[in-house]
Amino acid sequence: MSNDPNNPCLFCRPEKKADWLIAENELAMLWADSNAVSEGHCLALPQRHVGDFFELTPEELLAINELLQQRRAELLQKDPTIDGFNVGINVGKAAGQSIFHVHVHLIPRRFGDHPNPQGGVRHVIHGKGHYPQPKK
Structure with missing residues (x-):
């Protein structure tokens, strides 16, 4: 997280971290999504303020993936409705x-x-989500 008090980033505000933090490790955090689209929707993000996914270090990628894997397992264990x-x-x-x-x-x-x-x-591009199924 940025220590710059002038940084307007929502994810760099200590009070938001306190409200939404689920888990963290040295390089990454896991937050509840404040505008969740489904129950259990969460966000994994680096501790360091960086805007572009492709600028993450290999270590940050591993730290984020570790939290995603951990949370997936927790969600599956506590919620059998997840498919x-x-x-x-x-x-x-x-x-x-x-x-x-x-x-x-x-x-x-x-x-x-x-x-x-x-x-x-694929639905992020309107009309591109559905495509013909391969013939069996």
Whole structure:
């Protein structure tokens, strides 16, 4: 997290960390998403203020992945209704990034939470989510 009091980043505000923190390690944090799209939706983010996913160090990537794996296991153990997950990262304004501190979404999914989930993350481009199924 940034120690700069002039940094306007939502994820760098100590009071927000206190409100939303689920877990952390030396290089990364796991936060509850304040605008969750499903129960259990959370964000993994680096402790260091960095805006672009592709600027993360290998160590930060491993630390983030460790928290994602840990949280996935916890969610599956406590919530048997979870049938799958979406993992997503928005990089840049054109891709929908609105907070320029890297954060990785872990979104639990349940059968029936969407009428047709085929295509998953492909839905970020309107009309591209559904595609013909291969013939068997």
